Amino acid sequence: MSFTLTTTFDDCFEFKDKAFTVDMSFDNILLLFEMFDDEGLYEDEKVYVALQMLINEFDNLEFDTHEEAYELFKYVLNEFLDIDLDKQSESEEKQVKMYDFVKDxxxxxxxxxxxxxxxxxxxxxxxxxxxxxxxxxxxxxxxxxxxxxxxxxxxxxxxxxxxxxxxxxxxxxxxxYNLDDSDPEENIENAFNALSHAFKGGG
Structure with missing residues (x-):
């Protein structure tokens, strides 16, 4: 999503004929990134925790399968945060990290x-x-x-x-000011890749 002076932030979407809104406050998104770096949560748990953090009407969501929840999770990340999990899991190119939100x-x-x-x-x-x-x-x-x-x-x-x-x-x-190997943003990228593998081909 490009940023212009006429950009509006309605942050809404429809799922199964119901309207939902996304909490896009900066502190919520930063907490979301920290959650992805939490090794105490299983990968499938992170999907539901992320949806609960992001979607204000989370209690109104109904999923028939875990894969359906994962597809919605991917949609929300891609649509509202420009994070494409499919492309991320396919790409092996590592980008040099210039900053991270925790250390900085x-x-x-x-x-x-x-x-x-x-x-x-x-x-x-x-x-x-x-x-x-x-x-x-x-x-x-x-x-x-x-x-x-x-x-x-x-x-x-x-x-x-x-x-x-x-x-x-x-x-x-x-x-x-060196960012060492424990860079949280790199761990987040690894978490995204792990999520993709965890749900790929699941039943």
């Missing part, structure tokens, strides 16, 4: 407050996920969050390009 929570909060004068804690339940994404993407380059992204993506200059002091500084910043 303080940076994101501070940057929204500094740049937009927005207190994200006061916007829970109100700020739409799409708006949050746009604001995050277009934060000022001098904001704490964008500065850290800059260090993560920066190549260490050569001796000809910069002084030893600056090169040491860049190395230190890259080490401090």
């Amino acid at each position: 929570a303080e940076l994101i909060y501070a940057s929204f407050f500094a740049v937009y004068k927005l207190d994200l804690f006061n916007l829970k339940g109100n700020l739409h996920w799409r708006k949050f994404e746009v604001l995050l993407t277009h934060l000022d380059d001098n904001s704490p969050f964008k500065q850290v992204i800059g260090y993560r993506t920066m190549k260490i200059p050569s001796e000809k390009e910069a002084s030893k002091e600056y090169r040491d500084h860049v190395r230190k910043m890259k080490e401090i």
